[in-house]
Amino acid sequence: MxxxxxxxxxxxxxxxxxxxxxxxxxxxxxxxxxxxxxxxxxxxxxxxxxxxxxxxxxxxxxxxIDPERKAESAVAEVVRVFPHRNAIPAELWDRLIDEAEHNVDILVHAGLFLVERPTFVKDLARKAKAGATIRLLFGDPDCDSVALRSEEEQLGEGTLAARIRNALAFYRPLQDVDGVDMRFHHTTLYNSIFRFDDEMIVNTHVYGFQGAHAPSLYLRRLSAGDLFDTYSESVEAAWTRSRPATF
Missing domain, CATH: 1.10.260.40 (lambda repressor-like DNA-binding domains)
Structure with missing residues (x-):
C-alpha cells in the first residue's frame, strides 16, 4: 500500500x-x-x-512503532498538567507565541483571553508575514453547538455567541493578511487546542465548568509519540468541516 x-x-x-x-x-x-x-x-x-x-x-x-513504545512516548509528550487554564503562567504563553515560526493553529469557541494580550493579533500578523501559516477556528455563533455550550457552562442564552462576535472584532485586522485563515466550526468542542509548531496547550472541557477553570495539558511533540498528533488530527477534522468566518 x-x-x-x-x-x-x-x-x-x-x-x-x-x-x-x-x-x-x-x-x-x-x-x-x-x-x-x-x-x-x-x-x-x-x-x-x-x-x-x-x-x-x-x-x-x-x-x-510498537504499542509499548508509543505509550511511553505519549507520557513523555506531557510536559506539565495545569489544574486550570488560568493557572498557565503568562510567561509560557508569551514564549510559545514568540517562538512559533511555522504553524499556529487555534481551535476555540471565542478565545477572548488571548486578545487580552495587547500584542497578540499584531504578533500573528507579523508571523504570517514572515512565512508562518496561521489558522484560527472559532465557533459559529449561529450554530446549535455554541448555543448548547453556552447553556452547559451556565453562561446564559446567547452569551457565548456574543463572546465570539466580540472576539472577532479584535481579529478583524487579520482579514487581509496573507497566511492567516479564519474559519467557523460547528463541532462539539471537547477541547480548545492551541498549537505553536511542535508545542501545544490542550484546554480540556468539563461539563458545567467554563474553559478557564478546566484542566489544561502542555504537550511537546516527540517523534515516536502519538498524543500530540491525536490532538493535531482533531484540529484537522474540525478544519475540514469549517467554513470561512464572516465579520
Missing amino acids: PNERLRDALMRNGLALDQVAKAVNVDPKTVERWITKGRLPYPKHRHKIAAMTREPESYLWPQA
Whole structure:
C-alpha cells in the first residue's frame, strides 16, 4: 500500500526524491519504493526523514512503532498538567507565541483571553508575514453547538455567541493578511487546542465548568509519540468541516 503520508510530507516541504536519497545516502528508487510500495525504511533513515519533514516518525510510519513504545512516548509528550487554564503562567504563553515560526493553529469557541494580550493579533500578523501559516477556528455563533455550550457552562442564552462576535472584532485586522485563515466550526468542542509548531496547550472541557477553570495539558511533540498528533488530527477534522468566518 502506498505511503501517502510520506508522499504528502515530502511534497509539502518541497523535497524531491533525489534530495531525500542524497540526504539519507540511498538510491532514489529506494525512496520511491518507500512511497509507492509502502516499504519500511531502516530506523536511521526514518529518523532523518522525520527531521527533514518536521513530522513525527509515528505519523509517517505508524506500523514501525510498537504499542509499548508509543505509550511511553505519549507520557513523555506531557510536559506539565495545569489544574486550570488560568493557572498557565503568562510567561509560557508569551514564549510559545514568540517562538512559533511555522504553524499556529487555534481551535476555540471565542478565545477572548488571548486578545487580552495587547500584542497578540499584531504578533500573528507579523508571523504570517514572515512565512508562518496561521489558522484560527472559532465557533459559529449561529450554530446549535455554541448555543448548547453556552447553556452547559451556565453562561446564559446567547452569551457565548456574543463572546465570539466580540472576539472577532479584535481579529478583524487579520482579514487581509496573507497566511492567516479564519474559519467557523460547528463541532462539539471537547477541547480548545492551541498549537505553536511542535508545542501545544490542550484546554480540556468539563461539563458545567467554563474553559478557564478546566484542566489544561502542555504537550511537546516527540517523534515516536502519538498524543500530540491525536490532538493535531482533531484540529484537522474540525478544519475540514469549517467554513470561512464572516465579520
